[in-house]
Amino acid sequence: MNPAPTCCILTVSDTCFAKLKQDSAGRELEKAVNTALPKFRIVHKEIVPDDRQKIIDQLNKWVGEQCNLILTTGGTGFSPRDVTPEATRAVIEREAPGVTHEMISRSLEMTPMGMLSRAVCGIAGKTLIINLPGSETGAVECFSFVQTCIPHAIALITDDQDVVKKDHKKIKKRVRFIDGCEPSSVVVNQVAERPRESPYPMLEVEEALDLILKECTVPVETVRLVIEDSLHRVLAEDVLSYDDIPPFDASMKDGYAVRASDGDGPRKIRNAAAAGDAPNLLPLEAGEAVRIGTGFRQELMRSSKSKIQRRLGSDLSKNTTIFLKGERLKFAHIGVLAAVGKSTVTIYKPASVGVFTTGNELKEHYEDLQPGQIRDSNRLALINLLKEYHYDCDDYGIIKDEPDIIKKAIATALTLNDVLITTGGVSMGEFDFIKRVLIEDFNATIHFGRVNMKPGKPTTFATLEYEGVKKIVFGLPGNPVSACVTCLLFVIPLLRHLEGENEWQFPVIPYVVSTHKSSCSDPRPEYVRAIVSYVDGKIVATPNGGQVSSRLNSLVGANGLMLLPGSMIPAKEYLSHIILIGDIKAR
Ligand SMILES: Nc1nc2c(c(=O)[nH]1)N[C@H]1C(S)=C(S)[C@@H](COP(=O)(O)OP(=O)(O)OC[C@H]3O[C@@H](n4cnc5c(N)ncnc54)[C@H](O)[C@@H]3O)O[C@H]1N2
Numbered sequence: 001m002n003p004a005p006t007c008c009i010l011t012v013s014d015t016c017f018a019k020l021k022q023d024s025a026g027r028e029l030e031k032a033v034n035t036a037l038p039k040f041r042i043v044h045k046e047i048v049p050d051d052r053q054k055i056i057d058q059l060n061k062w063v064g065e066q067c068n069l070i071l072t073t074g075g076t077g078f079s080p081r082d083v084t085p086e087a088t089r090a091v092i093e094r095e096a097p098g099v100t101h102e103m104i105s106r107s108l109e110m111t112p113m114g115m116l117s118r119a120v121c122g123i124a125g126k127t128l129i130i131n132l133p134g135s136e137t138g139a140v141e142c143f144s145f146v147q148t149c150i151p152h153a154i155a156l157i158t159d160d161q162d163v164v165k166k167d168h169k170k171i172k173k174r175v176r177f178i179d180g181c182e183p184s185s186v187v188v189n190q191v192a193e194r195p196r197e198s199p200y201p202m203l204e205v206e207e208a209l210d211l212i213l214k215e216c217t218v219p220v221e222t223v224r225l226v227i228e229d230s231l232h233r234v235l236a237e238d239v240l241s242y243d244d245i246p247p248f249d250a251s252m253k254d255g256y257a258v259r260a261s262d263g264d265g266p267r268k269i270r271n272a273a274a275a276g277d278a279p280n281l282l283p284l285e286a287g288e289a290v291r292i293g294t295g296f297r298q299e300l301m302r303s304s305k306s307k308i309q310r311r312l313g314s315d316l317s318k319n320t321t322i323f324l325k326g327e328r329l330k331f332a333h334i335g336v337l338a339a340v341g342k343s344t345v346t347i348y349k350p351a352s353v354g355v356f357t358t359g360n361e362l363k364e365h366y367e368d369l370q371p372g373q374i375r376d377s378n379r380l381a382l383i384n385l386l387k388e389y390h391y392d393c394d395d396y397g398i399i400k401d402e403p404d405i406i407k408k409a410i411a412t413a414l415t416l417n418d419v420l421i422t423t424g425g426v427s428m429g430e431f432d433f434i435k436r437v438l439i440e441d442f443n444a445t446i447h448f449g450r451v452n453m454k455p456g457k458p459t460t461f462a463t464l465e466y467e468g469v470k471k472i473v474f475g476l477p478g479n480p481v482s483a484c485v486t487c488l489l490f491v492i493p494l495l496r497h498l499e500g501e502n503e504w505q506f507p508v509i510p511y512v513v514s515t516h517k518s519s520c521s522d523p524r525p526e527y528v529r530a531i532v533s534y535v536d537g538k539i540v541a542t543p544n545g546g547q548v549s550s551r552l553n554s555l556v557g558a559n560g561l562m563l564l565p566g567s568m569i570p571a572k573e574y575l576s577h578i579i580l581i582g583d584i585k586a587r
């Protein structure tokens with residue numbers, strides 16, 4: 001087995017070296033490396049002043065020790081003392097301008113100041129050296145832009161052919177379906193030989209969801225992100241306040257600071273002090289007053305009980321837990337993180353999802369239709385449903401109802417994704433191959449293949465091991481409403497649960513239903529797409545038009561799935577519930 005790759009972190013800073021400032025960039029960078037590159041071992045951390053020769057000496061020492069990766073932080077700017085790029089250039093044999101380019105171009109998307117970096121990256125012996133900015137945020141941010149390519153870069157530098165080949169295979173798979181996939185073992189049945197009855201037992205929805213949660217215990221990775229990039233992600237750590245908010249006793253209003261001992265009477269206004277002005281404008285002489293702005297630091301009033309002050313730490317006090325692991329970050333969380341001076345957070349990596357649709361009748365929405373063809377609405381509906389819940393996914397397109405092609409598509413998706421969602425081809429037709437390909441070509445376990453629900457009966461859930469890793473497959477029905485409703489009821493809760501979110505379930509409210517079902521002959525419990533409103537102090541739910549499972553408009557504007565029990569007697573009332581998939585409307 002290859003030894004763990006090594007990493008050294010060099011902080012270049014006169015002030016940190018002189019211990020006038022803490023090495024927070026070095027500290028945050030260490031955390032970022034541990035999170036992003038868990039296989040790397042940080043073997044040395046040093047601080048040197050902004051001195052060209054001292055930097056060169058330190059870099060040469062680590063290059064001599066065959067360290068794989070050296071990250072420097074600091075000394076890359078325009079100040080006269082900034083010499084890290086010159087020192088790095090003196091050590092490296094080959095420059096790596098692509099790495100520098102990526103850091104600068106991504107930085108420029110955030111701030112024009114990005115152009116003021118003179119960072120140099122390059123190779124010396126068996127070592128990759130990367131210059132990063134000196135600020136904690138800049139260093140972590142720039143590292144995050146290039147972190148994914150570092151293991152491959154090091155495999156190339158050290159000529160580790162096994163890793164290089166594996167990485168190349170992955171890169172190829174990203175742009176096209178895998179090569180060399182053997183034909184499927186599935187024998188295409190003649191119409192007369194197809195099974196007449198599903199061999200899968202019919203599960204209730206709750207049983208199906210329990211099974212999904214039980215079977216899906218894939219390891220969740222964490223990653224450290226700058227707070228600017230953390231919206232909608234789930235915290236993998238409890239967060240403590242770094243600072244008191246406010247960090248000083250502050251004025252709550254615009255007004256005047258006066259000396260209480262002066263009593264009533266006119267004052268001479270000495271000057272005006274706004275929030276952020278230095279407090280040495282005070283103390284006041286007898287009879288003097290200072291005009292102060294909201295947020296002004298009120299040193300003189302610290303001992304008074306004035307109600308027009310926000311006391312130090314009164315919004316949040318230093319070292320208290322402000323957010324808990326498992327919270328999904330919204331705008332206000334990020335504002336509070338900024339207020340307390342927390343610039344990075346550890347979050348759970350969301351599972352990576354791949355989607356394809358199946359059907360010989362399907363065309364892309366922008367293509368012309370021949371007789372018998374329809375446009376693929378499921379793929380874009382599902383991809384965007386996932387996006388609404390903050391999951392990006394890989395799109396593998398429309399796949400023909402042919403086992404060889406389905407096999408290739410599944411193999412490609414499983415190479416890159418943790419979770420695969422397909423639609424169509426899961427019921428009883430002779431072209432319904434998804435389950436058979438999963439079983440016969442991938443040795444998958446089909447945990448269920450039928451659920452007692454309308455829409456969504458043929459929903460299929462499978463797990464399998466692919467290249468040593470557990471993978472999850474949802475074969476959703478082809479009917480567009482069935483695909484979206486089952487994605488909402490099974491896939492989205494699982495993804496939220498896998499991501500470590502505390503509140504992963506949709507809110508459910510009790511509701512008395514009396515609406516009779518759209519098809520009286522169907523005994524399945526039905527999830528009616530409904531508009532749920534708050535009217536005169538009461539919750540009212542109305543079915544959102546026709547409920548046939550091809551009519552996707554029933555989901556347009558729907559904010560609830562109203563459960564109608566299995567066998568309903570018309571006009572009788574039943575206590576059931578509504579699953580809220582959107583905000584309640586006010587009428
Ligand atoms: N003999 C039986 N037939 C059917 C059963 C059954 O239990 N026994 N179940 C029915 C139910 S319920 C559903 S739901 C569908 C699901 O069938 P499949 O998942 O195999 O889906 P397909 O047959 O491929 O397609 C069904 C329907 O949806 C249209 N479709 C498919 N993909 C798309 C797409 N990407 N965009 C838009 N529309 C799509 C397709 O053209 C069909 O009209 O099976 C029933 N049959």
Ligand code: MOO
Pocket residue numbers: 453454455456457458477479482549
């Ligand atoms: O269950 Mo299917 O989903 O009726 O349309």
